[in-house]
Amino acid sequence: MKILLISDYKSGGAGKVCADTIKVLRNEGYEVVELWGGEKKTRMSPFSYVYNFKSYKKILGVLLEENPGAIHIHNFDNCLSPSILRAIAKYKKNTSVHVAMTLHDYHMLSPSNGLMYFNNGTSHLFEKPPSIIECIIKKIDRRTRFHGLLRVLQWVINYKVLKSHLVIDKYLCPSYFMVDMASKVVSRNKVTFIRNSTHVHLNERQNTRSNTMPIITFAGLLSEDKGIYNFLQNACKFDPLSKKVIVNICGSGPLKDSIESLAKKLEENNISLSFRGKVAHEELMKIFQESHYVLLPSLCYENSPLVLAEATSLGCKIIASNHGGMKEFLDNFTNSIPIDYSADNFSKVVLTKAIHGFSEPTEIIDVNFTKDMDEKIYLKKLISTYLN
Helix, strand or coil: CEEEEEECCCCHHHHHHHHHHHHHHHHCCCEEEEEECCCCCCCCCHHHHHCCHHHHHHHHHHHHHHCCCEEEECCCCCCCCCHHHHHHHHHHCCCCCEEEEECCCCCCCCCCCCCEEEECCEEEECCCCCCHHHHHHCECCCCCHHHHHHHHHHHHHHHHHCCHHHHCCEEEECCHHHHHHHHCCCCHHHEEECCCCCCCCHHHCCCCCCCCCCEEEEECCCCCCCCHHHHHHHHCCCCCCCCCEEEEEECCCCCHHHHHCCHHHHHHCCEEEEEEECCCHHHHHHHHHCCCEEEECCCCCCCCCHHHHHHHHCCCEEEEECCCCHHHHHHHECCCEEECCCCCCHHHHHHHHHHHHCCCCCCECCHHHHHCCCHHHHHHHHHHHHHC
């Protein structure tokens, strides 16, 4: 069986999962065709964002030439645009192709693909996928209201008018949180739980951690939604910690300079920042092996963060926001520390707990949680989805 995998970008969590899926399928002998939209720096007009005719022609040409028996879509709404669904629908009329899509974010459920809105620079979470009217009234894009309204326009034209989403046979949800959210919008029989796999396994743990001080690692985009600036800024406001803490910052992004500006004050508070920049995946795994905690203070609903899967597989304990798919990780590993943003000194509370518990190991509470991330189980579920 020939399988076509589609994703907007090779970077980011969705791109990493798509690339890993391609590798897993090819290792098992499946013929895979891959189609990528472009790079994140690719400039687009508002018209191509709403409906990209070039993407339509591009994917239709690939479909007619390659004749795949299954199509697995990841993200597509930025660079490729929903026009690709129309091309797939045209191809599907004359074939028995099965179309599956992994839900990495909430784009298929709402114009607010992060289920967030913004008021006076502060982000807020919707408790469920918001209606079109809510998305028009509230500012759903951090940049400007125009960007938010463009999201609404894209969504209404492609899913309310053209109903392009009907070509998708199955929505693959990597977390139970996503299953719950998707089931509020999509027919339940089109929703299935398949957790993203990780190639890192528990038997690869190596104890290279120092017993002198806690080492915490954040890995990801240095953006407002990831919450790392808020977390560190809050830590600047209170008295010094009782013990030195090292925080690795792995990544880059728009808030890099702002985070660097906090370093001096944090050092006075016994928090030492180590800026690693963008690191290769292999190097990041080594950093996790030396870290006591992985930090993910996201303000958004993370779905099934790959960084938590990989870090816990290498023995890291978790410090994370207690919502979305992150809560599932917190609930399934001992000695995890949830972040309570309602506390004025939430960072100090978390870091104080880390100081007291950094030498304690983490254990899996439900073994099925990590079994679901095994490559063989992931592959078995995927093939079953492609065939049914």
